[in-house]
Amino acid sequence: MPYISLEDNHLTVLNLFTTDAPEKQDSLVAEMTKIVQAATYEGWMSSTVHAGVDSYGTANFIQWRSGEDLEKRYAGEEFNHRTLPVFGEITTSIRLLQNEVAYTLTHPSLNGKVEVGPHRDDYTAIEVFSVDAENQAELIDALGEGQKGIVDAPGFRTHVVLRGLRARGLEGSFVVSYSQWDSKETYDAHREQPEDTWPIGRQKADARIKAVVTDSNVNTYRVKLTRAAGDE
Template identity: 75%
Template structure:
C-alpha cells in the first residue's frame, strides 16, 4: 500500500476532477479504476482513487519516479486521444497538479509516514490553496508545522502538505493540504468548532494562512481503490 513521507524523492501527482452529478462521479470512478488496474507505465509507482463526498468529483493521488516519466505518459497517444477526451465528457473541471512532499504528520509526530489505502476507512479532506510564489514557503509552514497541534483533535489520523511545482488546469503557485480523519463526523466537528474554542496554535496558523492564501478550494473524499507497481 502507498505511503507518503518527506523522505520521498519521487514526484507526487494529484489529479482532481469535478462533475455536476453523482452518476457522473460513478462514471469517473469507473474510468479511473480501469486506468489504474491496467497501469504499467514506465516510472509509475502507485495510484489511489478517491470518490467525492461533499461535492461530486474524484481525486487520484499518484506517485511517479520522476517528472520525465510523467511527461512520457502525457505525451502518449492513449492519454491525448482517449483518456483526456473521455474525462472531458463527464467533468466540469480537470486539474493535474504536480507536487513534492513538504510535510507529514501523524499521531507519532511530524515527518512520519502517512498510509493511504481504502481499508483504513479514512475520511479525506483535500484543500488546494492558491498563493503568490513569494509566499508559498510561508503558506507551507503555516499549513504544516504551524498547526502541528492538530494531532490532539479527536479523530485525527494523518496530514500531508504538498508543495505545488507545476500544473495543468490551475494558474499560478499553489499548496495542497491532504488530511485524514477517522470519519466524517470527526472532521465536521473539528471544522465547525467555534473559533473562540480553538487552541492558540490553530488560531495563529489560521491567521497566517488567511494572510497569504489568495484562494482555496476544498472537497472531502472516501478512498475507493489503491494499486501499486511493487504489489504486482
C-alpha cells in the first residue's frame, strides 16, 4: 500500500472532481477505477480513489516519479480524447493539483507512518487553501508545525500538508491539507468544537491561517480503491 513521506520526494497529484448527484459520483468512482486498474503509465507509482461523503465528488491521490512523467500522460491521446471528455460529462468541476509533501504528523500509535488504502477505513478530509504566493510558506508552517497539537484530538490519525506546485482548474498558489480520522463523528466534533474551548496553540495557528488564506474548500471521503505499480 502507498505511504506518504517527506523523504520519498514523489510528485503527489490530487485529482479532485465534484458532481451534483449520487449516481454521478458512482459513475466517477467506476470510471476512475477502470483507469487505475489498467494503469501502466511510465513513472506512475500508485493511485488511491476516494468517494465523497459530505459532498458529491471524488479524489484520486496519485504518486508519480516525476513531473515529466505526468506531463507525458497529460499529453497523450487517451487523456485528452477519452479521459477528460468522459469526466467532463459527469462533473461540475475538475481540479488537477500537483504537489510535494511539506509536512507530516501521525498519532504516536502509527510510528510516523502515513499509509493510505481501503483496508484502514480512514475517514479522510481534504481541504484546499488558496493563498498569495508570498504567503505560501507561512500557510504551510501554520497548517503544519503550528497545529501539531492536533495529535491529541480524539480520533486523530494523521495530518499531511502538501505544497502546491501547479494546477489545472485552480488559479494561483495553493496548499492542501490531507488528514485521516477514525470516524466521521470525531472529525466533525473537532471541526465543530467552539473556538473559545480550543487549546491556545490551535487558536494561534487558526489566526495565522485566516490572516493569509484567500479562499478554501473542504470535503470528506472514504477510500474505495488503492493500486500501486507492480500490483496484480
